[in-house]
Every structure is written in C-alpha cells, then in structure tokens.
Amino acid sequence: xAKIRKGDLVQVISGQTQERGGSRGKQxxxxxxxxxxxxxxxxxxxxxxxxVKVGQTQRGTKTGGIETMEAPIHVSNIALVDPETKxxxxxxxxxxxxxxxxxxxxxxxxKSRRVETKKSKxxxxxxxxxxxxxxxxxxxxxxxxAD
Numbered sequence: 001x002a003k004i005r006k007g008d009l010v011q012v013i014s015g016q017t018q019e020r021g022g023s024r025g026k027q028x029x030x031x032x033x034x035x036x037x038x039x040x041x042x043x044x045x046x047x048x049x050x051x052v053k054v055g056q057t058q059r060g061t062k063t064g065g066i067e068t069m070e071a072p073i074h075v076s077n078i079a080l081v082d083p084e085t086k087x088x089x090x091x092x093x094x095x096x097x098x099x100x101x102x103x104x105x106x107x108x109x110x111k112s113r114r115v116e117t118k119k120s121k122x123x124x125x126x127x128x129x130x131x132x133x134x135x136x137x138x139x140x141x142x143x144x145x146a147d
Contacts, residue, residue: 010078011088039072
C-alpha cells in the first residue's frame with residue numbers, strides 16, 4: 001500500500017526555494033502517481049515548457065505551440081500534509097480487522113517531531129509590562145495628535 005495516493009495534499013520539502021525559482025514549500029494535490037519510477041505529478045509544482053508540433057483539428061483551429069505542464073517529481077522530495085495542522089507530516093499504518101474479519105490497513109499521521117523554535121515561543125508569550133506601557137504611551141500620543 002502506497003503512502004502517497006492520487007488526490008492527496010502534499011508539500012515539496014527539497015529543491016530550490018521559491019525566491020530562486022524553485023518549488024520548495026509549495027503545496028498541491030497529487031494528479032498522477034507513477035509507481036514504477038517512484039514519482040508523482042503534483043498540481044502547480046515543477047513546471048516545464050513543452051514544444052508541441054503545430055497542427056490543425058477537423059474544425060480548422062490551430063493546435064500546438066509552447067505549453068507549460070507539470071513534470072513528475074520524486075516521492076522522496078515531497079511529504080504528505082496533515083489536514084489538521086496544514087504542515088508536512090510523516091505517515092504510518094495501523095492494521096486492524098473489520099466486522100467480517102478482513103484485515104485492513106489505514107494511514108495515520110504520526111506526531112510531529114518538530115521542536116518549538118525561539119520565534120514561536122516569543123510569539124506565544126504574553127506581552128511584558130514594559131511593552132504594555134509602551135503601547136499605552138503610543139496610544140496617548142496618537143490621541144493628542146488627533147486633537
């Protein structure tokens with residue numbers, strides 16, 4: 001049973017950053033899974049330009065030219081996104097039996113192994129007394145300017 005299936009929400013975890021023209025950090029749905037090559041096609045990720053020969057349909061409209069399309073990306077470069085936290089997470093399987101005795105396997109998101117960073121701790125902390133005093137002083141100053 002594959003960990004990544006068609007329709008899953010995934011995030012690119014390796015490659016160039018978006019500032020440098022890459023796809024790292026982008027999230028998208030899996031369009032197609034190529035199991036033999038361990039690759040998947042993700043919507044909105046890994047765009048390539050393809051030159052298609054110009055032709056005509058039966059109605060006379062022109063086809064072809066330069067098209068952009070999504071190219072396959074290796075499964076080691078993406079991670080499934082946990083729908084609760086909207087962050088990439090590891091996936092495991094639980095084995096159980098249904099009411100008829102048939103063995104079933106379900107995908108389960110494992111707990112995040114992330115460590116809280118200093119920035120996130122500072123954002124969660126309550127404002128200190130000195131910050132509250134500074135906020136009050138700025139409010140008073142803006143009130144005086146308005147009068």
